[in-house]
Amino acid sequence: MNAYDLSQLLAAEVAGIPGWQWSSSEAIDPPGTLLMTGAVYPVTYKSGPRKGRTNYGKPTPGTERKIVVTRAQRDEFFARWEQSSGVCSDCFGDKGREVWSTKANAKQWQTCKRCNGTGGVEGVERVEDPAKTAPVDAQASLFGGTR
Numbered sequence: 001m002n003a004y005d006l007s008q009l010l011a012a013e014v015a016g017i018p019g020w021q022w023s024s025s026e027a028i029d030p031p032g033t034l035l036m037t038g039a040v041y042p043v044t045y046k047s048g049p050r051k052g053r054t055n056y057g058k059p060t061p062g063t064e065r066k067i068v069v070t071r072a073q074r075d076e077f078f079a080r081w082e083q084s085s086g087v088c089s090d091c092f093g094d095k096g097r098e099v100w101s102t103k104a105n106a107k108q109w110q111t112c113k114r115c116n117g118t119g120g121v122e123g124v125e126r127v128e129d130p131a132k133t134a135p136v137d138a139q140a141s142l143f144g145g146t147r
C-alpha cells in the first residue's frame with residue numbers, strides 16, 4: 001500500500017463505483033482539491049513493454065466519470081484507513097523516508113513526523129497486511145451531502 005493505491009481507493013469511494021480508478025487528475029481551486037477523471041479499467045496489457053499494466057484505453061462502458069476530491073475528504077479517508085489498518089498514512093509503515101540534504105550533499109534519513117517514526121498508529125493494533133484492509137464501512141455515505 002502506498003499513497004497512490006490509497007488515493008485510488010478513495011476515488012472509488014467518492015465515485016461510488018467499486019474498482020473505479022482515476023487515470024488523470026488535475027489540481028483545481030480551492031487548494032488541495034483534485035479533479036479526477038477515470039473509469040473502471042478491467043483490461044490489462046497482455047504483451048509488450050506494458051504487459052500487466054492497466055489499459056486506460058478500454059474502460060467499462062458507463063463507468064466514465066469526473067469526480068472532485070477535496071483535501072478534507074482525503075484527510076478523512078486517510079485517517080479512517082489508519083484506524084482500520086494501524087499503519088501510518090504518511091510513511092505507510094516505512095517510519096520515514098530518504099531525503100536529499102543540500103547541506104550534507106547526501107541522502108539523509110528523515111523520520112516520519114506523522115507517526116514519530118513508529119510506522120504505526122498510536123492505540124491501534126496493526127493488521128498483518130494493510131493492503132488487504134478495506135476502509136471501514138466504505139458504503140457509509142460520508143459524502144452523501146455532496147452527491
Ligand SMILES: [Zn+2]
Pocket residue numbers: 088089090091092093095096112113114115116117118119120
Ligand atoms: Zn509515518
